[in-house]
Each structure stands twice: as C-alpha cells, then as structure tokens.
Amino acid sequence: MSRREAPPDAFGRTAREYELGRPLWPEELLDRIVSDLELRADAAVLDLGAGTGKLTRALVPRFERVVAVEPDDAMRAVLREVVPRAEARRGSAEAIPLEQGEVDAVFSGEAFHWFATPEALAEIVRVLRPRGALAVFWNIGLEYPDLGEEAEALIDETMERGGMPGLPRVLSGEWRAPIAAAGFEELREDELERELVTDREGWIANLLSVSSIAAQPNEDRTAFAARLRELVPPGELRRRVNTVAYWTRLRD
Numbered sequence: 001m002s003r004r005e006a007p008p009d010a011f012g013r014t015a016r017e018y019e020l021g022r023p024l025w026p027e028e029l030l031d032r033i034v035s036d037l038e039l040r041a042d043a044a045v046l047d048l049g050a051g052t053g054k055l056t057r058a059l060v061p062r063f064e065r066v067v068a069v070e071p072d073d074a075m076r077a078v079l080r081e082v083v084p085r086a087e088a089r090r091g092s093a094e095a096i097p098l099e100q101g102e103v104d105a106v107f108s109g110e111a112f113h114w115f116a117t118p119e120a121l122a123e124i125v126r127v128l129r130p131r132g133a134l135a136v137f138w139n140i141g142l143e144y145p146d147l148g149e150e151a152e153a154l155i156d157e158t159m160e161r162g163g164m165p166g167l168p169r170v171l172s173g174e175w176r177a178p179i180a181a182a183g184f185e186e187l188r189e190d191e192l193e194r195e196l197v198t199d200r201e202g203w204i205a206n207l208l209s210v211s212s213i214a215a216q217p218n219e220d221r222t223a224f225a226a227r228l229r230e231l232v233p234p235g236e237l238r239r240r241v242n243t244v245a246y247w248t249r250l251r252d
C-alpha cells in the first residue's frame with residue numbers, strides 16, 4: 001500500500017464517539033448466520049476486538065455465555081457500562097484470555113482485518129471447540145450524504161493526514177487466506193443493505209471514530225468537529241451501507 005495506514009489502536013481515543021457514531025449490527029443478518037451455523041442458545045461465544053460492544057450487545061440475548069475481548073482500556077470501559085451481561089476481558093487476537101476449546105464460535109465485527117494473521121488464527125482455533133465457528137462482519141459505505149464541497153474537502157484532507165483507514169484491507173480480501181490455512185471450511189457469505197439515519201452529532205461522531213481521524217491529536221479532532229458544525233447545518237443525515245458477513249466452521 002502506498003499510503004501510511006492509520007494504527008489499529010487509534011479507536012480508544014474516541015471511545016465515546018465510537019459508541020455514539022457507529023451503527024448497530026443488523027439483527028436479521030445475525031439471525032441468518034446463527035441459524036446456518038446451528039448455534040444454540042446454550043452456546044458460549046467470543047466477540048473478538050469487541051470495541052464498545054456494538055456486536056456484543058446483539059450476542060448477549062442470543063447466547064448463554066458471551067465473552068468480549070478488547071485490548072483497548074477506554075473501549076472496554078464503555079463496553080462494560082453498555083453491555084454489563086457480557087464478560088469483558090482485556091486481551092487481543094494474538095493472546096486470547098480463554099482456555100483451549102472454551103467457545104463454540106468466535107464473532108468479530110469491523111475488526112478481523114486488523115489481526116488476520118496466522119498467529120491470531122492459531123489462537124482462534126485454540127479457543128474453539130471441535131467444529132467451532134468463525135463469523136466476521138464489516139459495514140461497507142455505499143452512499144454518503146451530500147455535505148457540500150467545503151465540508152467534503154475538509155473530510156478528505158483530514159483523512160489523508162491521518163493515514164488510510166482499514167477499509168482497503170477489508171476490500172483487498174487478504175484476510176481470507178489465513179482463515180483457509182487455519183483449517184476452516186470454505187467461507188459462506190451474505191449481506192444486507194440498509195439506510196442509516198443520524199443527526200449531525202451522530203454523523204460527526206462517526207467521522208471522529210474512523211481510525212485515520214481517531215489517530216490524530218485531540219486538538220486537531222476538536223477543531224475538525226467544530227469546523228464541520230459550521231459547514232453542515234443540523235438535521236437528519238442519511239447514508240447507505242452494505243453489511244457483509246462471512247462465516248465458516250473448523251473442518252472435521
């Protein structure tokens with residue numbers, strides 16, 4: 001990649017904005033995957049790279065035991081507050097704080113591209129029971145609100161300064177090979193397109209939570225948000241996203 005990438009540990013600086021600005025995961029898509037994987041309500045599952053628990057909160061009503069592993073203290077603090085029924089643990093994909101064969105499935109929302117390495121996959125396989133499942137999700141932006149030339153130039157320039165966000169890594173599909181090499185069946189996939197409606201503050205929070213903006217100094221982010229408030233009038237903002245999901249099981 002020609003441009004420097006924003007670091008994967010940037011999110012914690014904007015944990016509150018992350019919680020405010022990022023969408024929930026679509027229940028309907030989750031239902032389809034849980035059903036296809038034949039995961040039962042008494043299953044134990046892991047949410048890896050759980051952040052503030054956007055995916056965790058959808059797993060808690062579905063499964064008896066939900067462990068949420070997140071390396072960033074600020075993100076985990078929000079998760080504990082918002083999803084108290086999950087077992088929030090400090091850890092990473094490279095060092096998962098679970099015993100061998102402890103979970104039936106590993107879920108990961110908007111995070112797997114940060115740690116799709118043979119090392120992390122070996123950890124995922126270690127904590128999974130035989131025939132255990134892996135399901136990964138991303139939101140891919142399709143259409144954005146028209147904010148006017150000046151606001152859009154400001155956003156482009158600010159993103160450029162902060163390094164590339166994770167999306168190109170997702171779209172490259174380079175995260176697939178380590179899954180196949182770790183002994184999983186062929187990936188199955190599904191998607192769900194939806195419109196997301198936010199107010200201006202939700203929209204700004206979403207922008208501030210993107211890794212390439214989250215990675216910048218506090219004063220720069222504050223100035224960026226203040227300038228956006230001058231350029232974008234309050235009111236509803238609509239965008240379209242495609243939520244993509246990929247899932248598989250360990251081979252026999």
Ligand SMILES: C[S@@+](CC[C@H](N)C(=O)[O-])C[C@H]1O[C@@H](n2cnc3c(N)ncnc32)[C@H](O)[C@@H]1O
Pocket residue numbers: 008009011012022048049050051052053054055069070071072075091092093094108109110111114115
């Ligand atoms: C974009 S957030 C996704 C959060 C949440 N899963 C969601 O659905 O919104 C990516 C998360 O991955 C975490 N992360 C980054 N590197 C990681 C690693 N090596 N192992 C586990 N989590 C990691 C970050 O701290 C961040 O909270």
